[in-house]
Amino acid sequence: MSGNLPVQSVTADYAQRVADDLSANRSEQERVRSELARLQDELVRLEDSEQVLTKMQELLGGTPKQAAKQRKSRKGAAVPAARSSNGKKAAAAAGRKASKKTALPKKAGEPTWLELTTAYLGGQSEPRSAAEVAASLTEAHPERAVQVAVVRNSLEQGVAQGVLERSKQGRSVFYSPTAPASVPSGS
Structure with a gap:
């Protein structure tokens, strides 16, 4: 054994x-x-x-x-x-x-992310973060796959084009439309 x-x-x-x-x-x-x-x-x-x-x-x-x-x-x-x-x-x-x-790919006739983000911010009274913009666009456009990174890139594109402004508050970044330039009077 x-x-x-x-x-x-x-x-x-x-x-x-x-x-x-x-x-x-x-x-x-x-x-x-x-x-x-x-x-x-x-x-x-x-x-x-x-x-x-x-x-x-x-x-x-x-x-x-x-x-x-x-x-x-x-x-x-x-x-x-x-x-x-x-x-x-x-x-x-x-x-x-x-x-x-x-x-999802952008279908013909749909607004671009830049157009969506600038239109949204144009209707706001205060600056918004990329996450807030993305959340609002998700609600407003459930048929489109909204990603915060894409929204942030679109916001930065708007800043680069001068249609949006970026401001920092601590470590947070907020975006708002640029103030329309005042037209000087001809008189």
């Missing part, structure tokens, strides 16, 4: 190692899932920023076609090799799917 004791001990050791490895594997899976979610969120933010920057570029006189030509004409403008790996492609595809769920 004493011959069974070492076998049970070895079996128990292996069972414990397998259990430990399984636990470590699950922890690593959770870490990777968390990192993937973070990267997907980052990709969505970058895609949103790209849209805002593209619109700003168009408003400033450049067009996306001109920018594309400039990128093609530069040496070394090819997509970096790291992006072509299957893991990165999967993450990018997942990020695009998430982006499509959260940021």
Whole structure:
């Protein structure tokens, strides 16, 4: 009977190692899932920023076609090799799917985010934060996916164009329409 004791001990050791490895594997899976979610969120933010920057570029006189030509004409403008790996492609595809769920494309005839934010602020008596503007736009336009980052970028675009003013109160930033310039009288 004493011959069974070492076998049970070895079996128990292996069972414990397998259990430990399984636990470590699950922890690593959770870490990777968390990192993937973070990267997907980052990709969505970058895609949103790209849209805002593209619109700003168009408003400033450049067009996306001109920018594309400039990128093609530069040496070394090819997509970096790291992006072509299957893991990165999967993450990018997942990020695009998430982006499509959260940021619906602008339909023809719909006002831009800049138009929506400036119109909203024009009707307010006090400056508003980006979060307040986003919350109000969510209520007013439930058919559109409102994201605070997109609203904030639109507000900053309005500041850059001189149609909105930014003010700080402590660590908070508030936006309001610029005061209309007084027209000097001709007399």
